[in-house]
Amino acid sequence: MSTDLKTEECCPPAKEEFVGPLHGEEAETELASFARALGHPIRVAILRILMKRQECICGELVEELPVAQSTVSQHLKKLKEARLIRGTVDGPRVCYCIEPQALDRFRKLFDATFTTEG
Amino acid sequence: MSTDLKTEECCPPAKEEFVGPLHGEEAETELASFARALGHPIRVAILRILMKRQECICGELVEELPVAQSTVSQHLKKLKEARLIRGTVDGPRVCYCIEPQALDRFRKLFDATFTTEG
DNA sequence: CCTCTTTATCGCCTATCGACGATAGACGGT
């Protein structure tokens, strides 16, 4: 319970709440917003890497992706704006991780809109 | 079984095949492509209307949407390019319907990428 | 053939995206 491991306190909490209607104009805008954030191969790749690694430093993403550091940073910004990921400052680094609740919310909106009983 | 009802033969068949890898660069591009198509509120609204109505004439969509006819037509074009919908010419009209297999494919790609066992 | 209806396309405009290099800002280590 000591404060030795600062590198590990990135992802766990996730206190963001994803509530809101599942139908109507607002829901459609929210769904479209998530979809837009997913709408680029690099961003999908970032999320895939974060799924595999649980958490990840920006620099590690840059190593694995075929684009420049600044470009990765901009994609991270969009993912963060869509609340699909979270970034935690850890000294000079930033630790990124997925916001699972956002993926759940996206799935809920998708299902509510595109399932026959919806 | 006669050929009286031409207006009804829009959606049923759906012989498009959605096969391909669920992982890797190609899958990520395909997933991003679907997401991009979903990434606009009007296009989500179009799909929602088509879910409700089963099939729909372009003009009916225009009536329900707050944008011009030409704009609706362009959104329909993108949805068609993403193979999320299908359009069948019926005289001077065009009957649109959802391509359910595309939604299934999208969901499969999404799950394969963003589920913990994937 | 002409006309009406319906839909797609064109042209034009503004706004946003996506990429990059360069630079700034924040932190740790010496």
Next chain:
DNA sequence: ACCGTCTATCGTCGATAGGCGATAAAGAGG
């Protein structure tokens, strides 16, 4: 304080998105 490292932001550029009105294209019907 001074570096070196890591990340975000800025400025720029070309490409694409998204909107509209106007126009073209295609079929139905007189």
